[in-house]
Amino acid sequence: MKKFITTLLAVGISAAALAGCGGTADSTTQTVSTDGSTSMEKVIGYLSEAYMVENGGTKITYNPTGSGAGIQAVSEGRCDIGLSSRDLKPEEAETLDAEVIAIDGIAMIVNPQNPVSDLTIEQIGKLYKGEIANWSEVGGSDAPVVLIGREAASGTRDGFESITGTEDMCKYTQELTSTGDVVQTVSTNPNAIGYASLASVNDSVKLLSVEGVTPSTETIQNGTYKIQRDFVFVTPKNKELSEAAQSFMDYASSAAADEMIEKAGAVPVKR
């Protein structure tokens, strides 16, 4: 029993000592705070992880609030870098700088058995709004359209709906919580159509071209593929960035970051 108590004490003391150590380590680290678009979570995650491995003294925080809130936060000085998945509005651009870090290409996918291979953005909008309910109306076989989408909080859904002008109007058949689920479901249902980040599309589904343009890194970079949006770092015009924030920003816009951006499912900017 004595031994037991001694062990307990020893564990307790060492735990307290360790906790003490944790408290003092922070003073030397620098923090870069980012705030904004939930769609950029993966990109920021990959970039900050890779950056922090190389720069041990810097800690990058990310607060997923949404593009609007992120722009607001950086203009009020509440964070170092604002994250936006839309371009700045003219009045915002008066005081803020925007730098495109990556491009988000959203691919439209159907089952390989579906004869349809090209849709216009207008057709896609009508399909998702339920105005076109049968594949025969867009050149397919006589079968009902099954609309596969993402959950309400998804960044991909937000991007897709804002580009096709279908916000809050989509008549989804299924709302799935991951890109993988969307691809899987479309691959098993011959009548399904879905959207997913280009990087996560595989051979089990058929990639649609939109207005005649097939999505690829190239067509997304030159802007001919339409269902895409920019991932933007927003910084104040009148204020110098902290050294750490500037360094992270330089890293994110350098060629070294391209690999991480691709891993995160986005398309790097053409340099």
Place this chain on the structure above:
Amino acid sequence: MKNLKKTTDALEKAMNAVFTFCGFLAVAFVLVITVFLVISGIPAIGEIGITDFLFGRVWASTAAEPQYGILPFILTSVYGTAGAIVIGVPIGLMCAVYLAKMSGGKSAGIVRTAVDLLSGIPSVVYGLLGMIIIVPLVRKVFDLPDGANLFSAIIVLAVMILPSVISVSETAIKAVPKEYEEASLALGATKTETVFKVVVPAAKSGILTAVVLGIGRAIGEAMAVMMVAGNVANMPGLFQSVRFLTTAVASEMSYSSGLQRQALFSIALVLFVFIMIINLILNFVVKRGESDE
């Protein structure tokens, strides 16, 4: 010698304190969870209005003008659970009868091992199999545009509640005194008649316990149904894409904010109240079963 007695006494006291502490820890967890859910769940209900919240038919939490009606979720959970019970309980009960009364030693062992394994399979695996096998099958068999609907969820839930239904009702059936059965057989009843008219009625309260446990398991399941039910906040229909109370919380929690987040806590509170009611019923059933004997 005296010294040794002293240390034993001290040890006894210390361990007594440890046991008591652990006992109360469980109580503390329940209290903390309850208090937390009530505190975080009430504000949104107040803001939305309890009738709009509980009986509103539209859930559009991220729309420009958000609406927070959870009637579709409540009904889906109730229908889904009821469906799972309707399919799962008869199968489970008959399996329990087989295990307790009909089978010889070796085959019962195989079935029992299978049932135990079934209970150990993680729910995400049920969901995955449901998504890959049941959803396409339901689509083909019923000639639907899409197979992710309430019916697929019911099938998956029915399989998931089998282990608890089987093991609890088997115990109940085995507890029926052998004399009842022998008397029935001696009076000339067949084995089947004996099972359904003597053994099952005698094991009634145990079987009811199994049913209530099954309800609890089905209503609280999130992962598996999220993968097969389609998750659109429709009013429930058998072949309609639906969202359960559990999946409503799980699918939106990660990025929710403000009133939407609070409303998700309120849904969790509603679910918690459901589970509490089920537990109370279970206690009642068990107590009545005891007083019967």
